[in-house]
Amino acid sequence: MPTLRDYAELVRAPAGLSVPGDVVAGAAAAGALGPRTPALASASVLLYWAGMAANDWADRELDAEERPERPIPSGRIGSGHALTVAVGLTAAGVTVARLAGGRRALAAALPLAAAVWAYDVKAKNTAAGPAVMAACRGLDVLLGATGGRVARAVPAALLVAAHTYTVTALSRREVSGADHRLPVATLVGTAAVTAAAVNPRRQTGWRALVPAALAGWYAARYGAAQLKAAADPSAPVVRAAVGAGITSLPALQGALAAGAGAPAPGALVAAAAPLARRLTRKVAAT
Template sequence: MGLRLVTRLRDLVELVRAPAALTVPGDSLAGAASAGWPGSARGVALLPVASTCLYWAGMALNDYADREQDAVERPERPIPSGRITARTALGVAAGLTAAGVGLAAAAGGRTAAVTAGALAAAVWAYDLGPKTGALGAATMASTRALDVVLGATAGGGAGVRRSLVPAALVAGHTASITSLSRGEVHGTSTASARGSAVATAAVAAAVGLHSLRTSPNRASGVVTAALSGLYATTVLAAQLKAVRSPDGPTVRRATGAGIRGLVPLQGALAAAAGSPAVGLGVAASAPVGRWAMKMVSPT
């Protein structure tokens, strides 16, 4: 019985891509920093937990929705391999969605609850709708944008406007990575891989320009530059390899690098808002995430 329980827990960890959630708290922290840390410390602390629940819900729902395709392309995943039933995956997704919205409401009241509800709706729309094409990428990008905005709602809606630029930059990165990820199994075109590389360079440059406008002191500017440089170099290195060789395994590695690259990007945005220590703290989770994602694939 004990062994069976351990196996089931491991299967659930794989279902929700648990380690990949280390890329999530930085969204709401960047949003909270851009809004001037609104509300109580308890509220600010709860929102990353709410975001994580919604992220895990999306991962479980993704495998539920893609179970027939995965049976052909990725039979090792929990549902097609028979380790998790489709009904269980759907139940996990629903339960985590309810938990995420409830925690957001507890953290920031009506504004946070409405934002989390919109985020949950976008997650479900992406997973249950068509994932290919510009609409799919835009829907996925909206989930990360709303996640950043969620961090600004801890004290109500007063700081939401100041979170919109960081939200747009995270969304741009996410759309690029989502488009690239379509080639994880069968490969992609050189043009698609090149487009993702150009988008990464553009986001890094935009972070620098944003920092010039918002950084209140030299320390913030220096940390922003360092973290945006780390973001650009690590993500671009993998994407340029995909440009040269756009086969499935290379694209999969570039996608993984893009997912991990969210962390220094989030850190740079927090630093640009005047919270360099938070930015460095967010970035410091990257090595842990890289190690954990070797155990459980984030894609």
């Protein structure tokens, strides 16, 4: 019988801490932070975990060669059972979104779920893979915005999507290693995302310091890992950069929320970053 740790590995449980901040950033930008935000964040986590389980189900044959220690190829979780977990989590995520946010939230959750499955089953190993995964994260931000003015959350969604593109592009080389030009290119993207996240026209006084500090934290953590990968683009170093990109995302999300006028929720979101790093030492995030 699968253990709780087996399930945690299947869904990359610690990486789920990088997800609620999408919803918080979107809600803050749209002026929709409120009682339903935690429930929408929960729906987002469920859909993320569904995607991780679907990823391992779709990759079961490849993982048998490249990552035999994962739950499915190691025999700890059957492939059919993993598929059931993925479908069940998807249904649960969409249902929670509908209950929490009504039809507007459902209108965002359904294409988000579809994009997650499209990435895992079809797009992941194609040239469109990073763009599809970026779209997943962008839609996740917009899910949080469904209770307010969604258009105002589009810039935040684009920045989270851009970050996700860089992480996904790196992840495609975390087994084989990369050419040094790839982490250099993603580092340039990270610098652009950081600069856009710190917009001095949004806040003044001490409030402007919070998004700047959080964005700097994000850039330092993820940027340092990409610099190491540029110097040594071997598989373990690239994989570490991918992990840094996942676990540093809450700092970016926090900066976006703080920049939209929610410094306290933004700081709370960013606090998930060190916790995620600690947990990924026990259960891999990639």
